[in-house]
Amino acid sequence: MDLNARIPSGPISEKWDKHRFDLKLVNPANKRKFKVIVVGSGLAGASAAATLAELGYHVDCFCFQDSPRRAHSIAAQGGINAAKNYPNDGDSVYRLFYDTVKGGDYRAREANVYRLAQISNQIIDQCASQGVPFAREYGGQLANRSFGGAQVSRTFYARGQTGQQLLLGAYSALERMIGAKKVKMHPRTEMLDLVLVNGHARGIVTRNLITGTIESHSADAVVLATGGYGNVFYLSTNAMASNVTAAYRCYKRGAGFANPCFTQIHPTCIPVSGDYQSKLTLMSESLRNDGRVWVPKDKADCRKAPKDIPPSARDYYLERKYPAFGNLVPRDVASRAAKEAVDSGRSVLDQGRSAVYLDFETAIARDGKDAIADRYGNLFDMYERISGENPYTTPMRIYPAVHYTMGGLWVDYNLMSTIPGLHVLGEANFSDHGANRLGASALMQGLADGYFVIPYTIGNYLATAKQGDVNTDHPAFKDAEKAAQDKLKRLLNVGGDKSVDYFHRKLGVDIMWEHCGMARDKQGLEKALQMIPELRERFWREIRVPGSSSEVNLWLEKANRVADFLEFGEIMCLDALNREESAGGHFRLEHQTADGEAKRDDENYAYGAVWEYKGDGVAPALNKEPYTFEYVKLATRNYA
């Protein structure tokens, strides 16, 4: 597998500029001769589709929701980072770069991260000019806040709905191009496979989710922006239909999958309340600016009402363990500490359910209820709607949940995968966040990739690939269509007696969360690697999918996605087993310091682990992209 990252030479601050000069251009008149497929309409996909169309390319854009505006990016709450340094508190491109590499526990590629930090400022300008209603100061300037433990205020936000507003901005740009007939939008259409001709990505096979029709679409290049795979855990903060199918199908066609075990567990989510639970809801990280996390010191107090537990009997464990950062330690650290507290028998929920308190009593006493309502009112309301409890008078109960996947398809500096012509953007690629993503950096990355990177780099590919015309009559399309159809047929024909959710839950909750979740060890991972194939085998014997493939069939859609999760989970566990170190969100119990902190092994694991498909039933091959750090000094993260 060719893992040449094509990082431009020269000093890091000049690489992107130099690269843009070196890239081949497609002249304006020729752009309209090229067609680009964009799969996904989230921040990454919508921004890419709109921008490519503005440049003159023909764009076909796909999403499985009924409208591009509903992509999962819409749910992002907290904010988007940029190195504007408007508050004059010492931020810079270099600092944002440095923080992102360090926050990712030194498992990301320096050159890509630096470019991301450089572009961050343009994103804010672009979005503001589209009419995104960012929060403002009274003087009319944009407001910033500090987020996720950053020591500068670099986060731009739009109340607690930043993702929504940024996505609606990108969506409006996309709709403008749809209206101008420069983009053809295919909503409620799911990509089932990637089609290669002469080793280049030349199109996709899709299913129309209304009619069930399987169709082929050819193009000169394919851009994948299909989001993350957190739903492999069944319960996560992702939307219900988020899935790995598009990326996994590309993997099976030869795209390397990098660092699949790097998943982020967000510390502040509403806990699981029962077996019927279908998803988990995030409570913004910003709550930790004022909320204090605790559990009772004594197990025996756990069933008491919190108000009956005096402060002296409470264990504010983050403040105790990390006096410098207290409740603001990074996500991975806060999540593990919550697990530790619960594992010590001090969960504040009964019936084997897990939770810790997030308490605003001190903040309300200090700043008054109104001030707190002003800051977090909408979040408090949301909590109340879901839990039925009033967080102004009783502490919230929270617990970590799967939130984001740093791993993804491997891409080079041009965001091209190991398959020529297949480009991957947003959460679906692996490029910028290493082993742990900082808060407010995913929105930045999605928009950087879509608005400001791919429009340049894809031109270079199109100008140099010279692959000639291909249409959907090509046998490669027919074969892929048939394979997709056969798989659906197989699913419908099993005729067992178990539902798809039964298997999804077993995979996600009983195997992945249990053995490849917040803490992992060799024994558990090996067990998971034994359990997954067994469960997969049962799936193909015992599932029942109702209806047919030539109609709306939500259960068939789901079964097809879960079938891929059942294969993909294995690669995650393999990756977690291979990585004999702890880094960011990947915590191996065998690799920790005396006081329970993550212990990296830079000598042996400072590389991106890129998995290569070798056939069904055959172990994938491991390829390595070594990470070299020229600018950021490798150091142990220390938040104590």
Added chain:
Amino acid sequence: MSDETMRITLHVWRQKGPNDRGSLQSYKTEANPHMSFLEMLDVLNEQLLSKNEDPIAFDHDCREGICGMCSMVINGRPHGPRNATTTCQLHMRSFKDGDEIYIEPWQAKAFPIIKDLMVDRSAFDRVIASGGYISVGTGGAPDANAIPIGKKQADEAFDYAACIGCGACVAACPNASAMLFVGAKVAHLSKFPQGQVERKGRALNMVAAMDTEGFGACTNHGECASACPKEIPLEAIMVLNREYARAQLSGGED
């Protein structure tokens, strides 16, 4: 927990496809107050699946009240009984043991039924494509702080921009008018200096597209705003009417 069990009778609109005749069908199920409304339906669907019956199709995705995908008329009210709450955010504690609950799809000419509770809302996208944007291409935007915008103005713009495009306003309106949805977008953009340039064309084109899509006229019932889960203010419609009148009077083109 068993003492919390709620026995519920559901009357659900079932319709195989756009051209089939639908009808209400009744189901008995059990729930508990901590479940979300959609989780209650998930549980019912699992039961239907195990009996080899066709599960109920409904749209949903984020289940956090933000994507705008869920859409059901519950006991005659779009998104159900709780103010400012989408169907996916509704919990069974809003109901009680023994309740009968009616669940129907959005009903509007511009939103044809696809199956059961799923409808086609692509008309909304086409209305946005007709002018619900500021025409700035990527690149070349001035520094974001170059154009100061007062906090009050930005907050007001946000109030309108919060629309999730769910269509409850249309479903609630006796005329199936989309004025609140369109008004929200026009009002949002009209609050910004950047939005001024295309002001007239935007109002004219979006209203024309709304008519073409088959949405009805507004006769000031106000049902839309009271059904809106994001509490988009009724003033959105006033802003739209004003912008439209102004554009017509001054001859349309910007």
